[in-house]
Amino acid sequence: MALLEIRNVTRRFGPLTAVDDVSLAVEAGEFFTLLGPSGCGKTTLLRMIAGFDLPDAGEILLEGADMADTPPEKRPIHTVFQSYALFPHMTVAQNIAFPLRMAGNAPEQISAKVRDALALVHLEAKGQQYPHELSGGQKQRVALARSLVSRPRVLLLDEPLGALDAKLREEMQIELIDMQREVGITFVFVTHSQNEALALSSRIAVMNAGRVEQLDEPSRLYGFPRNRFVADFIGKINLFNGEIVAVDGERVRLRVAGLGEIEARGAAGLRPGTPATLALRPEQVRLAAIGAALDLPNRHPGKVRDFLYIGDVTTYVIDLQNGQRMQALLPNSSPGRAKFFEVGDAVTAAWPAEAGVVLTE
Amino acid sequence: MNYNWHWKVLLEMEPGGTGTYLHYLLVGLLWTLATALAAWVIALAIGAAVGTLRTTPLKWAVRLGNLYVEIFRNIPLIVQMFLWFFVMPELVPQGLGDWIKQMPPPWGSYVPAVLCLGIFTSVRVAEQVRAGIQSLPRGQRLAGIAMGLTEAQTYNYVILPQSFRIILPPLTSEFMNIIKNSSVALTIGLLELTGRARAMQEFSFRVFEAFTAATVIYLLTNLAVVLLMRAVEKKVRVPGLIAAAATPQAGH
Ligand SMILES: Nc1ncnc2c1ncn2[C@@H]1O[C@H](COP(=O)(O)OP(=O)(O)OP(=O)(O)O)[C@@H](O)[C@H]1O
Ligand SMILES: [Mg+2]
Numbered sequence: 001m002a003l004l005e006i007r008n009v010t011r012r013f014g015p016l017t018a019v020d021d022v023s024l025a026v027e028a029g030e031f032f033t034l035l036g037p038s039g040c041g042k043t044t045l046l047r048m049i050a051g052f053d054l055p056d057a058g059e060i061l062l063e064g065a066d067m068a069d070t071p072p073e074k075r076p077i078h079t080v081f082q083s084y085a086l087f088p089h090m091t092v093a094q095n096i097a098f099p100l101r102m103a104g105n106a107p108e109q110i111s112a113k114v115r116d117a118l119a120l121v122h123l124e125a126k127g128q129q130y131p132h133e134l135s136g137g138q139k140q141r142v143a144l145a146r147s148l149v150s151r152p153r154v155l156l157l158d159e160p161l162g163a164l165d166a167k168l169r170e171e172m173q174i175e176l177i178d179m180q181r182e183v184g185i186t187f188v189f190v191t192h193s194q195n196e197a198l199a200l201s202s203r204i205a206v207m208n209a210g211r212v213e214q215l216d217e218p219s220r221l222y223g224f225p226r227n228r229f230v231a232d233f234i235g236k237i238n239l240f241n242g243e244i245v246a247v248d249g250e251r252v253r254l255r256v257a258g259l260g261e262i263e264a265r266g267a268a269g270l271r272p273g274t275p276a277t278l279a280l281r282p283e284q285v286r287l288a289a290i291g292a293a294l295d296l297p298n299r300h301p302g303k304v305r306d307f308l309y310i311g312d313v314t315t316y317v318i319d320l321q322n323g324q325r326m327q328a329l330l331p332n333s334s335p336g337r338a339k340f341f342e343v344g345d346a347v348t349a350a351w352p353a354e355a356g357v358v359l360t361e
Numbered sequence: 362m363n364y365n366w367h368w369k370v371l372l373e374m375e376p377g378g379t380g381t382y383l384h385y386l387l388v389g390l391l392w393t394l395a396t397a398l399a400a401w402v403i404a405l406a407i408g409a410a411v412g413t414l415r416t417t418p419l420k421w422a423v424r425l426g427n428l429y430v431e432i433f434r435n436i437p438l439i440v441q442m443f444l445w446f447f448v449m450p451e452l453v454p455q456g457l458g459d460w461i462k463q464m465p466p467p468w469g470s471y472v473p474a475v476l477c478l479g480i481f482t483s484v485r486v487a488e489q490v491r492a493g494i495q496s497l498p499r500g501q502r503l504a505g506i507a508m509g510l511t512e513a514q515t516y517n518y519v520i521l522p523q524s525f526r527i528i529l530p531p532l533t534s535e536f537m538n539i540i541k542n543s544s545v546a547l548t549i550g551l552l553e554l555t556g557r558a559r560a561m562q563e564f565s566f567r568v569f570e571a572f573t574a575a576t577v578i579y580l581l582t583n584l585a586v587v588l589l590m591r592a593v594e595k596k597v598r599v600p601g602l603i604a605a606a607a608t609p610q611a612g613h
Contacts, residue, residue: 050507073509085504089522089599099508102518130599147508 001064003028003186004049004154009058011044018044020210021058026154026188031180033189035197036207037233042190045207046156049188050079062153078152082159084143086131092142093118093127099150117145120179137168141175148183158190173199194234198222206230222281227361231279236315238285238326240278244270244358252358254278258322263297263353270358280356285328287316287340287347296350302326304345316341318349370567371574382561383574389557390578392467396474396543396553401536403479408486413516415487416494426487433484438545441481445473446549467551474546482539489531493524526597533590537583554578 002025011019019041026032034042047053049060051072060067067075086095096117100110118124121141131139140160147155160176161169177200180187191197197204198218205215206229214226225231228239242256252266254276264278288294290301302318305325309332316328328349330340341347371383379385415426433441450458464472497520505515525532547556558575562568 052503052506072506073511077507078509079503079507081500081504081507083498083500085498085500087501087504087519087523089526098518099510102508102510102514133600150508 002026003030003063004188005059005061005064006045006049007059007061009045009048009055009060011041011048011053012056017210019048019055022207022210022212023058024205024212024215026186028186029184031177031187031189031200031202033191033197033201033204034207035191035194035204035233038192040207041210042192042207043158046079046158046188046190049154050077050156051075076153077156078147078150078154079156079158080140080143080147080160082162084131084139084163086139086142086146088131091128091130092123092134095131095142096146096149099146103150113149117149120148120182121145121175136164137172140164140172144176144179148179148185151183152185154186154188156188156190159192160189161191161196169196176200198234206233208233224357225279225359228277228279228359231277231357231359236282236327236329238280238282240280240324242276242278244272244274244276247272251353252276254358256322259300259320259324264356264358265354267358270360274360277359278356279359280326280351282315282327282329284351284355285326286350287318287328287330288350289341290346290348292348294348294350297353298355299348299350302347302349304341304343304347306343307341314340316347318347320349364569366570367567368570370565370570373565375561376564382565382571385561386554386557386571386574386578389552389554389575390582392471392551392553393540393543393555394582396471396478396546396551397536397540399475400478400482400539400543403475404482404486404535404539407480407483409490409521411483412487412490413494413521415491417512430484430487433480438477438481438542439548442474442477442545442549445477446470449473449476470546470549470551473549474543474551478539478542478546481542482535485535485538486532489528489535490524493528494520496527497523526599529590529594529597533587536590537586540582540586541579 004026006022006024009019009022010017022041022045034045036042044053048055051067051070051074054068062075062077087098090098093114096114097110100113105113114127115124118127121144123138123141123145126134126138126142131142134142140163144160161172164172173196176187189197189200198221201218203215203217204221206213206221208229214221214230216224221230221234225234225237231237232239240254240256240259240262242254242262244252245255245261246253247266247270250266252264252270254262254264256262256278262278270276286294286296300320302320304316305319306317308315308317311332313329313331316330318326318328320326326349371386372381374380375382375385377385379388411426411429414422415430417423436444450461452458453461461472462469501519501523502515505519506512510518543553544555546553547559550556552560554575558571562571565571
């Protein structure tokens with residue numbers, strides 16, 4: 001049985017359906033992420049799991065028991081807020097001890113647990129300081145320690161790293177993974193950053209306009225997006241809109257206006273005559289000077305419009321003959337070599353038939 | 362101004378024979394303080410309760426609180442004083458009313474004065490408490506509930522300790538107001554400091570000396586209150602909290 005189960009949950013605000021018939025199950029010990037653009041209903045769903053808000057329809061079950069009549073303070077579920085919500089009139093140690101004190105633990109037990117919690121978040125030396133004396137990252141750690149100290153079954157984290165700068169964010173991501181493994185508590189994590197989601201999660205539910213578009217492991221989401229929205233939202237991608245002209249077992253052929261036919265891997269449910277989109281990751285595209293021999297079925301001439309040197313890789317923007325723009329990502333594996341092509345160079349963009357996914361939704 | 366100051370009057374005996382005029386005024390100060398302190402206890406207790414209720418999700422409590430505040434805020438203090446002194450004993454059951462009316466002086470004026478000032482000030486305290494609570498980030502309350510606290514525990518340990526620290530300075534001025542406002546009690550016959558200054562002027566015909574002395578005593582008293590409250594503020598202050606509270610926290 002799943003630890004946490006959401007069954008057909010809907011939440012409306014007036015004419016707006018913020019969460020629309022969402023069903024999903026979170027297993028014990030998972031690092032589960034809700035990912036989606038701003039306003040897609042992530043926080044609303046999280047608030048209903050915490051009990052701060054109730055669904056208009058559907059059920060939320062914890063270990064098989066319906067939570068509808070359980071008020072938030074009775075749920076073995078804690079929340080870490082983006083604003084940290086530390087108590088400014090208490091020291092760091094008092095903040096962490098607070099939930100234990102309120103639960104009536106013995107003082108010796110409390111101080112042992114607080115010590116462990118401070119060690120877990122590497123803040124052993126800060127116990128006697130007040131929250132406003134800490135940096136953003138340190139505050140976030142205290143907030144984590146405070147929510148973990150009383151061992152909830154599920155920890156909800158609503159964009160907990162949103163207020164941190166990029167470098168600190170990365171550091172905290174690694175710590176979050178370590179911490180979650182160490183304590184073994186199930187995390188339900190909310191973010192609108194796909195990088196963060198891919199880096200942290202065991203599974204991700206991609207949400208859009210109140211619905212779950214796809215629920216999968218990070219590598220499957222990236223490699224096998226189910227529809228255009230997911231393909232576009234997760235990572236960079238080139239989308240070629242066309243029509244299926246032939247289906248031949250493993251292979252399909254797609255006609256794209258101005259480019260001719262593209263050969264791609266087949267999938268169940270593809271029929272000739274239906275519109276479809278090829279979604280192709282930039283790192284799956286090869287570039288070669290015009291005329292160079294390329295043993296790939298899909299070859300399209302174009303012109304380098306722009307490039308972005310990022311250090312280990314360079315992203316090239318190519319204008320194809322039909323006016324469509326596409327991106328190709330090339331590794332700069334030989335040292336000192338910043339780029340292969342210049343702006344204006346005529347190139348061939350090519351990719352194998354196995355690359356990319358054909359989408360019909 | 363051509364006035365012959367005669368400060369020695371303060372050392373002359375007052376006609377009642379209880380001691381000098383200075384002693385007479387200082388006893389007045391004691392009544393002022395006794396009235397103000399007792400009223401302050403009432404104001405704080407009711408004000409904290411009403412102010413807190415008005416921030417809860419309980420709709421009826423919020424409405425009741427608003428009604429209370431509107432009633433006692435919009436009637437002038439002196440009118441309220443008369444209502445408590447003349448009208449209240451007629452409204453309560455007759456036995457209790459008679460007992461109130463027969464209370465020996467000064468209690469017959471002291472009790473209504475304390476009730477009146479306490480309730481009048483409780484409205485202002487309630488407003489401060491409400492504003493203090495509402496100035497806290499919403500996450501504070503949710504954080505308490507998220508970690509398993511009841512609503513009452515959240516108020517007790519998280520919301521109120523922070524709010525009271527924030528509103529300590531305005532509460533100090535409310536306390537100073539209550540000391541000043543207690544002079545209105547002279548209208549119902551309580552011989553507190555102002556009442557006694559007026560009596561002294563009537564007995565001795567020394568109006569300037571009487572009221573200058575009263576003024577100085579009021580000033581010194583308020584100075585003492587300010588110093589005391591400053592010590593309290595220092596004691597309960599979280600290092601740097603006020604400065605930190607001024608920079609808005611990220612919220613949802
Ligand atoms: N209490 C409310 N009353 C009315 N509308 C609401 C309420 N709470 C949320 N909404 C609306 O519901 C939608 C989903 O909001 P929600 O906060 O869940 O989005 P989100 O996915 O968390 O977005 P973000 O990434 O910006 O935090 C939004 O359009 C929002 O305006
Ligand atoms: Mg949100």
